[in-house]
Amino acid sequence: MGSINIANSKNRDAIVNTKSVHSPLRVRWLDEKGRQVQSVRLLRCTIDRDADALIKLAGSLDKVSELLLKGDPEVDVESYGRTLSDTSRVYIDPDKKIVHKILEFENVRNADGSLRERRPRVVPVPNTATETPLKWSGKLIKKSEVFNRFVFANKMQVVHVNGLTYDFLYNMAKELHEQQSLMLLGSGPKSNQPLIFQRGGTPYRGFLEGRIEGDKYCLILHLSNMELKVPEVQVAPAATVPAEGGTSEPVKTVEPAPKAAAPEAKSEAPAAPEASSTKKKTPRAKKS
């Protein structure tokens, strides 16, 4: 459950909760005795024994088969097959060593694959639960006009945290319900900036919908990052970007200051496991 700082049409604001409305996993797998089985992630290959490492060890690709016939250099019997948990994401250099300081760039491409801009990466910061509330934009779009204009990829429900915020949100939902409209909800002074819920998260356009039923309400924040329309250009093969950081095209390039990889979970795990670990969840059964 998250939180959001939101203002109503009278410019009164409150911090309330957001709730995920994602449907939970509905499939369980049972063995022949009717017991639930578990999924685990297993180690099957490490980078010191992968194809590149074997080629380096053998001297050339042709000699790898000879190496494989003589022994089992591709298998570490001590570690292969063990379960992986509490892993971290790290960056490695071409020598397969962990990199502690990296420079991150974004290659911005047009729809046809051509490079539009190259710039230092800026990680988006969350803006929905800050001291500045998300303003009531008042920009209403009828449901009948909006449903086929945008692709609503995600949504969350805005819920109260106490009696005062119940009234606050109920009235908000009622106002929108009566209008049969969705209200554009954005960040920034003009309420026209995208909503970002987590650091580095996907920026979305927000559309607030309200429904009421007796003394109950349903305030839904629809999130969209795409219009429902046909692409205008044909997608061409992606332009190549030199691996060594330069570009062959005249694009904007700004050198960022080097930064430590640790805050973004790209450092070595022992340094700060709690900050960098990405706990792997049990995989869900594949849906159709």
Added chain:
Amino acid sequence: MARALVFQLDGREHSVSPEKIDRTKLYGAIDVEALDSKNRKCQLATLADDGRTIVGAGGSSFATLSPDGLWMEKTELKAVDTEGKHIMPVASSYSAPIPLTKKATIDEYLAHNIKGVYVVRSEGDVSALVDELKKGVIYSFPYSFRGGLEADVGFLLAGQDGTAFMAIGQPTRIHFVGLEQASVLTEEETETTADDDSVDFDMM
């Protein structure tokens, strides 16, 4: 060439080829490149919990274990729902015509998370279907690309310019909330005694 999907409407079959659209095709994309201090391109890898083992792409895989920790093949397992009832697998939507018999309201459509959008293209005459969609009708149907345990919800609808689209969504759990259903309000159970109203300074 995209696979053909056949819709049945009013006794007529309409064969269409859905073509996926996404943000990259509409607006382009951003790819992130990480460079080390020597300006060499770095790649992401996984560091195991021992802090030493580095696993590259494809270096791990998922397996299924029984409660006793024994290896299980997926074919030996039975899929059930949350109530323990056996789940009947659904066939691929491309294996048989899809009857368009169910219409969805805008509210029903908006209650789904849309995870994929396709523009509906056809070399045949699908004007009857498109004309119906242009009136604002939204058809819904179970959709599964490959077939599997669960079908998603497919929607056929017309865009603002009248182009036919197919949206694939998943239902959400949006629901009405009342005052008593406050998300963080929890009432602690306390024992009441006759002295509850008294002011007790001993505890201080």
